[in-house]
Amino acid sequence: MPRPETQSSAPSGLAALIWPANLLAAALGIWFVAHSTVAVLELFDFERSLLAQFAAPDILLGVLATTVFAALLATSNARAQVGLGRRWKRLHRLVWFAVPLALVHAVLSSLRYVDHVEPPGTALLGGLGVFAVVELLLPRRGGDGRSSPHLALVAAGTATALVVALA
Numbered sequence: 001m002p003r004p005e006t007q008s009s010a011p012s013g014l015a016a017l018i019w020p021a022n023l024l025a026a027a028l029g030i031w032f033v034a035h036s037t038v039a040v041l042e043l044f045d046f047e048r049s050l051l052a053q054f055a056a057p058d059i060l061l062g063v064l065a066t067t068v069f070a071a072l073l074a075t076s077n078a079r080a081q082v083g084l085g086r087r088w089k090r091l092h093r094l095v096w097f098a099v100p101l102a103l104v105h106a107v108l109s110s111l112r113y114v115d116h117v118e119p120p121g122t123a124l125l126g127g128l129g130v131f132a133v134v135e136l137l138l139p140r141r142g143g144d145g146r147s148s149p150h151l152a153l154v155a156a157g158t159a160t161a162l163v164v165a166l167a
Contacts, residue, residue: 029073032102036066043113057165058108061101064160068098096150100157104165 039062044053054063072092074080081088103126110117 026073026076029069029076032066032069033073036062056112057167058105058112061105061161061164062109064164065098065102065105068094068101093149093153096153097157097160100154100161104158104161108165 044050053059072095075084075088075091084091107117
């Protein structure tokens with residue numbers, strides 16, 4: 001009698017990208033924090049009010065995005081995952097809220113400081129937003145039928161970025 005086929009335990013599709021994506025996310029988190037530190041040291045005038053400089057729409061969006069990315073970076077380890085339990089996953093979904101903030105920050109800041117949009121960072125952040133939409137549209141194996149919250153978080157981040165940028 002032939003043996004029934006069993007499912008492969010090898011990850012497929014997007015699941016196969018989880019480890020490289022986590023590594024990339026950690027590298028990006030470190031880069032965002034380093035970028036923020038260097039930007040403040042190079043571009044801020046310490047003889048003027050720092051509060052007024054942080055209130056500029058492009059900077060405020062960058063601060064909000066960096067705060068989220070720093071929180072994710074600080075909790076991207078096994079100890080935090082165990083300590084936060086199920087809340088860890090909810091917290092890490094905030095990356096999809098922060099991506100549009102970072103994208104609008106990148107566009108506004110590059111227009112402000114170098115008079116043109118810097119393609120690499122803008123393309124990367126835009127690509128992450130597109131990834132959220134594609135990930136939402138792909139069928140989920142073994143899912144509970146509920147839609148992914150990623151698109152809603154991207155929409156909320158986009159709305160927040162637009163409100164701050166247009167205020």
